[in-house]
Amino acid sequence: MEDFLAGLYPWVKFLHVISVISWMAGLFYLPRLFVYHAERVGQGNPTDDLFQVMERRLLRAIMNPAMIASWVFGLALVLTPGIVDWTMLWPWLKAGSVLGMTAFHMWLAARRRDFAEGRNSVTGRRYRMMNEVPTLLMIVIVASVIVKF
Numbered sequence: 001m002e003d004f005l006a007g008l009y010p011w012v013k014f015l016h017v018i019s020v021i022s023w024m025a026g027l028f029y030l031p032r033l034f035v036y037h038a039e040r041v042g043q044g045n046p047t048d049d050l051f052q053v054m055e056r057r058l059l060r061a062i063m064n065p066a067m068i069a070s071w072v073f074g075l076a077l078v079l080t081p082g083i084v085d086w087t088m089l090w091p092w093l094k095a096g097s098v099l100g101m102t103a104f105h106m107w108l109a110a111r112r113r114d115f116a117e118g119r120n121s122v123t124g125r126r127y128r129m130m131n132e133v134p135t136l137l138m139i140v141i142v143a144s145v146i147v148k149f
């Protein structure tokens with residue numbers, strides 16, 4: 001199993017990076033949709049329906065599969081011999097940030113359900129602020145895997 005993963009390492013990393021790019025695109029874009037949905041669109045009109053379709057498709061067709069693929073390929077990299085040295089700081093920083101990113105994804109999914117049920121209570125300003133969360137986590141994650149402190 002370990003030899004098998006070692007042989008596949010560059011391909012698994014390639015698939016991991018493609019998956020995280022797709023996941024991050026959604027994590028950046030969905031809160032922006034929520035900003036405009038919260039600030040500019042009333043309930044129960046055709047624009048509300050359109051936003052709901054865009055939000056549902058983005059989450060279900062892109063973000064959920066991309067998150068699962070990021071985890072699957074990321075964990076395969078963790079299991080590859082010689083890749084992660086748990087005595088260093090970077091794997092712990094990365095693990096904490098990735099769990100934070102996953103929690104943020106779940107929070108967005110819950111807010112999407114609120115919009116779908118006509119009971120969003122979060123302001124556009126709050127969604128704007130939450131939009132910075134994935135940016136900060138991404139900076140910590142990429143610094144961790146590249147600099148490896």
Ligand code: HEM
Pocket residue numbers: 013016017020024070071074075077078083084098101137138141142145146
């Ligand atoms: C979902 C859970 C994740 C796990 C378990 C995971 C784990 C890993 C591991 C073990 C590596 C290999 C490091 C190496 O080859 O030296 C890696 C590479 C990488 N990860 Fe993740 N990762 C996850 C999510 C993410 C996220 C969310 C991002 C971006 C925001 C990301 C960006 C990267 C990048 C850019 C690399 C390539 C680094 C390099 O080759 O220098 N990962 N990941």
